[in-house]
Amino acid sequence: VGIKQDITQEEVDENRVFRVVQDILKEKLSKRGVRIVTGLGKYFRQVDQMGSGAFSKALFKQALTMFHLEVPEKDFESLWLILDDNSNDKVDYGEFTRAVIGEMNEYRKAFVRKAYMKLDFNKTGSVPMVDIRKFYCAKKHSRVLSGDATEEEIKSSFLETLADACSNPNEVSYCEFEDYYEGLSIGIMDDEDFINILRNAWGI
Numbered sequence: 001v002g003i004k005q006d007i008t009q010e011e012v013d014e015n016r017v018f019r020v021v022q023d024i025l026k027e028k029l030s031k032r033g034v035r036i037v038t039g040l041g042k043y044f045r046q047v048d049q050m051g052s053g054a055f056s057k058a059l060f061k062q063a064l065t066m067f068h069l070e071v072p073e074k075d076f077e078s079l080w081l082i083l084d085d086n087s088n089d090k091v092d093y094g095e096f097t098r099a100v101i102g103e104m105n106e107y108r109k110a111f112v113r114k115a116y117m118k119l120d121f122n123k124t125g126s127v128p129m130v131d132i133r134k135f136y137c138a139k140k141h142s143r144v145l146s147g148d149a150t151e152e153e154i155k156s157s158f159l160e161t162l163a164d165a166c167s168n169p170n171e172v173s174y175c176e177f178e179d180y181y182e183g184l185s186i187g188i189m190d191d192e193d194f195i196n197i198l199r200n201a202w203g204i
Helices: 002-047 057-066 073-083 093-101 106-119 129-135 151-165 174-186 191-202
Strands: 126-128 171-173
Touching: 002 057, 002 073, 002 093, 002 151, 002 174, 057 073, 073 093, 106 129, 106 174, 106 191, 126 129, 129 151, 129 171, 151 174, 171 174, 174 191
Parallel strands: none
Antiparallel strands: 126 171
16 A cells, blocks of 8 residues: 555656646647647657667757757756656657647547548558648638638648658658647647547548
């Protein structure tokens, strides 16, 4: 019982550190979530020559500075101590971004997967950008409905942002697709609002 209580307290402390860091970055992320999350994902995939998915403290610090996501030194150190639990100065990219940015809940992720599976019907793990253009529908986008933008403007903006996020601008992997919606998710509080965006865009 004593051990169980210790673990629970440890988890509480960890979550408190994550919340502090996420609160510091919340405003920046809510304004530029998509660009930041997709940019970080692309940057780390490019520098990950070994394909390990794990990076040093110095590289994470450098990336946060590049994307204007600096956090106070003591908060970064607390975060690193939690994540680098085997003290080898390497932390998994996914763990790090979940701690710094937060994560979509499983309900939202299920719909992102559903949309991607509709596009990747051959299950190849990548979707040609021409297919993305063909299937993406901006007809029910809020800015189109309000008359602030045309369907073509919204579609072009979406495709440009997505292409920027991709290692190969002619095709989209699931990681890159999920990064886009992970970034979008930050600024949308209500699950159903987020799901409706996916439904309207991809007809799922």
